[in-house]
Amino acid sequence: MRIVCCIKQVPATDSVRFDPEKGTLIREGIRAEINPYDLFALEMAVSLKEASSSGSSEVIALSMGPPQAEEAIKEAVSRGADRGYLLCDKRFAGSDTLATSYILSQAIAHIGGADLVVCGRQTTDGDTAQVGPGIAMRLNAPCATGVLDASVSDDGIIAMKRVVDDKIYRIKCALPMVITVEIGANTPRMPSLKGKMRAKKMDIPVLDADTIGADEGRIGLQGSPTRLSSTYVPEFRGRHEVIECPSDEAADRILSLLKDFGAI
């Protein structure tokens, strides 16, 4: 079984600071990390491989990003992926989810396809949860989002438990397919020392737009129909009053406020 696990490198949330005056990110001190939700995906991919009876199963990590996203792939290797590819090309920059899912699906086809594509539920930056389903549509494969648990039988049927809003479904489906793994579905393993050493020595092949046969009109800004038109820092209006007082007095004032608003 060939499992492709898609991972995105994102700014570590605790390193992202914001300048409220200017309405911009403070660039210094931002650390990059694997989207934490992708660790659940990777863990599921690696455990499915380990549980697979075929000795030739493998997990391939795939990431689109800048050159330093190679780190994310190496970390995936240290956490159990067998190898990986970096999708890196200036022309990919500015891709929205439509273009991203196109690029990732082209890459999957280029490397010989997959029996199972495992994605994270969503990322901590773009936070759209659109890329997994997008890849599935392009590969014309079924997609199950929010997968909590999965097992694959020898005849290529995947049994899954998945959450969709207020329902838990137990379903079966024939591979190939795409799944996105629910946040908290498992406990991601630690990187291993052996894996880290292996990753250190490993060459991560870089794929560009030409290699994967991507159509220039469908990638990067050109291939992205969503456009950022403006941004603003949320502001709050209305009455504004801050009082320092003993807690008894605060309680009195709160009660009278609640009365004024007809809340009690």
Place this chain on the structure above:
Amino acid sequence: MAENKGIWVLGEVNNKGPLALTLELLTKAYELKETLKEELSCVLIGKDIGNASEKLFEYGADRVICVEDDSLEPFCEMQQGKILAFLCKQRMPSIIIAGATDRSKAVMAMCATSVGAGLTANCMDISIDSDTGRLLQTRPAYGGNLMATIVSEKMPQMATIRQGVFEAAPCLSKYSSNNEGEIEKIAVPQDLLQNPFHLEACDEIKKDESSPDYENAAIVLVAGRGIGDETSIKGLKRLSGLIGGVVGATRPVCDMGLLPHSAQIGQTGHIISPNVYMGFGVSGAAPHTIGIQGAKVMIGINTDKDAPIFDFVNYGFIADAKEVISSLIKRLEAKK
């Protein structure tokens, strides 16, 4: 793209009728319709979606487009996404909005990919640009520290929208004048009625016995880490009982296991718009405050005069929230 016309709301129904979120979206979409003068349709795809239409007309739909089939359970995003894409290619709407639920997000992503459209996720506002007539889709970025307005260069313009950001209101004028909305049952090609999923079992997730309806609560009392201990949370629940509110929490309080994750208020929890919000020991971090902007009156209690919550609320009290809670309880119980 001039030929694209029509505003669609991808609706969701359960056995009790349309979801509150669907009605919120219809109410908002009706506003867009007034500006654009295009037809407003609600699209329903599923099994047993039967008699939800009445309510949908009441909230402004001119037309309900139904694709109903037994093969549509268990939920399969590819199948439903392809059906929506099929309808979309046939009818060419200019706008499709849907709730930011697991279901609709996946179906919309499938459909957008299929038709090559842009899709903006988790919007907190939408409106029509008065110059261009385009849909302005506003969503939080960077933990809600920034709001980004996005437009789509392709038709249809697609967006998913968080629950609780718009208020649902029946559209009375329309309902009285013309309740003859049209229900259209669409037959889709047979290959779209193939569901690749084989259902083994389906369970409703049992709501926490005490899981309140945050979106519709009139008073929400939020526990922050400043009162992050069991005794204080008990106190807050008691207070909440006395004033008829519901208790929510910030993320760390949920992470600490003091309240369930379903009680989380904010960007990744419930977006609320109560009459009164009260934050006890809440610092006022953007991911939290983004979820409470809709509150009519906001009260914050924090010991730190520099806490960001004080820039945000209408009434701030620099005081020990634990003491304020006991004090409020004492006063309210004395009255009884």
Place this chain on the structure above:
Amino acid sequence: MGKVNYFLTEEQKMIKELAQQITREKIIPIRAELDEKEEFPWSVMEALSQADLFALFVPEEYGGIGGGCMDICIALEELAYGCIAITTTYAATALGSYPILLYGTEEQKKHYLPHIATGEKLAAFGLTEVTAGSDAAAIKTTAVEDGDSWVINGSKQWITTGGEADVYTIIAMTDRHKGPRGASAFIVEKGDEGFSFGKKEKKMGLRASTTRELFFTNCRIPRDRLLGRRGLGFIIAMRTLDLARPGIGAMGVGLSQAALDEAVRHARQRYQFGQAIISFQAIQHMLADMATQIEASRALVYAIARTIDTGEKDIQKLSAMAKLFPTDTAMKVTVDAVQILGGYGYMKDYPVEKMMRDAKVLQIYEGTNQILRNIIGQYLNKEYS
């Protein structure tokens, strides 16, 4: 910023990074709770095994990584930054494995080490008895040959990971009349006939680590569980401790560093008399001494660990020094850290009181610091004779 360059190899940097990650993600979030509840750190043991840290001290031919003393010291230092009790549990498995590594037959190594390398099995080392602490030669537990087996009788006291571990290397008297040459080392497995455990000890610190008595009541084990030769018991024990002591020193370094970090952070934030207390020279001087002693400890541990890795055989004095100074430093630094935090330091809401409670054991186990001074002193006497 002004960091000493210890010229770590690429692999050592990886070990450090990995151990830091475990400390940050898996240890620090639960250490207070485990301490309070006296709970065994299974979740961290799992993380350590996933990370291959149990493979670190096992040679490659037995499924390990074949790290040296320096590599292990780096891991121990970083883990100890988070919690001494949890780190002790890890270190005890290394300690319990060293006799097999050093003296095991090929069969014994093949049988035990691969399971230890994966973290599937934890190990423990049993020397101390009621009557034999510093005076290890006073042990009373006996092992008698009986046909194809050894029959062990007696008990061991305060054995780290006792009850939780699967593999125990223990020292017992086989030929009492031969004195110290009459002891031998054995491998005992959990589940062996006649082998049982006492209750979990209640301790001042190190509370997430289990410490138990081991009981041997006609405990019968196969002949091939003897380690090395009959009569090598104390030599095996001493060589095991020699190899392990720099690791305890490294734990002292990690713990001290954690206490210093807490103290500086607090001193910068805490205002009294209108200023941050770090602006008082009395506080600065305490911090300066702490920082200097920590760096000296680290340099000492690293230098000696590297010497051991060169294959130096005569390491008893060096490894005693590598434990002595850093653990005395850890005691002093943690006491001072509590002092700098004042009342906050004394409260369980802050981590330094636990650090102080935990530090004490480092001066006691694996040879009390008095015994280590004896060793160093005797060496000096010999060296200058």
